[in-house]
Amino acid sequence: MRIHSHEIYLNLHKQVDASRTLGYGEFKFLWDKIKKLVAVYKKHDVDKSGTIDSMELRNATGDAGFQLNNRLLDLIIARYADDKLQMELDDFITSLIRLEVMFRVFQILDNKEKTGSITLNLQQWLLLTIC
Template identity: 50%
Template sequence: MQKNRRKERKLGANLYTIGFAIYEVPKEMHGTKHHLQKDFFLYNASKARSKTYINMREISERFRLPPNEYVIIPSTYEPHQEGEFILRVFSEKRSLSEEAENMIEAERPSKKKKGKRPSAKARESSEEENQFRNIFRQIAGDDMEINAEELRNVLNNVVKKHKDLKTEGFELESCRSMIALMDTDGSGKINFDEFRHLWDKIKSWQKIFKRYDTDHSGTINSYEMRNAVNDAGFRLNNQLYDIITMRYADKNMNIDFDSFICCFVRLDAMFRAFHAFDKDGDGIIKLNVLEWLQLTMYA
């Protein structure tokens, strides 16, 4: 059932064309709450679906399915239409249902293996690092640290070389945020190691952005952002995806490259900060007011 559409019809809005599909959950995912990823729907057919998509306030069907775990996915017929809905399930026998939610987690970087001869890619990376170290030394000066304005110059000079990436570069405020989130010693600047870590992250996130910016518009929409966040190794729930959209998307629900990178830098830094405070690994941290304000205000 569509919510609030009658009220919005008074303002000229029409009912969405709606329907739903039912998919069988793979046995290896039984008992979990993880979302099924995009690839699942490319290679698995639905077990049942509404007879048609129709522009009515509600649609209902009756099915007979063997006992198992299933996912019900309501949707609009047209892509990128967003609205609230109510899903009701009636069963002749007792049945459990709940909203699919991901565990909130981030993939931890794996440790590099020692004793192997460096590959050509590793040697190329080493040469790139030497180039960056020289550029960094020229900009940073004797203290070998750079501030937000200097970081902006370095990043924007590099981004300009990527002609296939349509972006106006990074705003100063974005670079201030990056400095704050990467600054481990509280100096207001970042040293070469902190900069190198930031640059490695930006390179990997840039590849993800380009993968979803298929029309080369310099933006991705909020629906693609969910998959991009997942590709980057972050597992979030619906509430957090909504927060990301509210915080980083424009009025058309699109996210540009600058906002995309800022979002990932913050996610990465906040997960690292949480793990640093979570000494016993139980997923719960305790902060006093000073620690809380230092963590949130500087970030």
């Protein structure tokens, strides 16, 4: 089974707040985000090979609004790029949408106290990470 970016997004939103309904605004946000990522990807695929390499990825993520440290960027490459460290468009979108979603999940969970950290019990951890 293929994991689709929008499914991850929807599932996680449901988990974070079961009572929340996803309206037009949320879908439009996701759609606009994907459109932006496609444009960024095409811009940074400078040799028009249909893939971007790890250096192009670093620039592309920055251009897409993500300021990633080396450890996180290395992990994304290890997880989503192929054996030659090349990343296709679909994987680029999937990885950055997931990153965006996880960032937003953290913000929602940290919303009340704004401590910069979140505390989860086992049940919460499994519900949020099984997706």
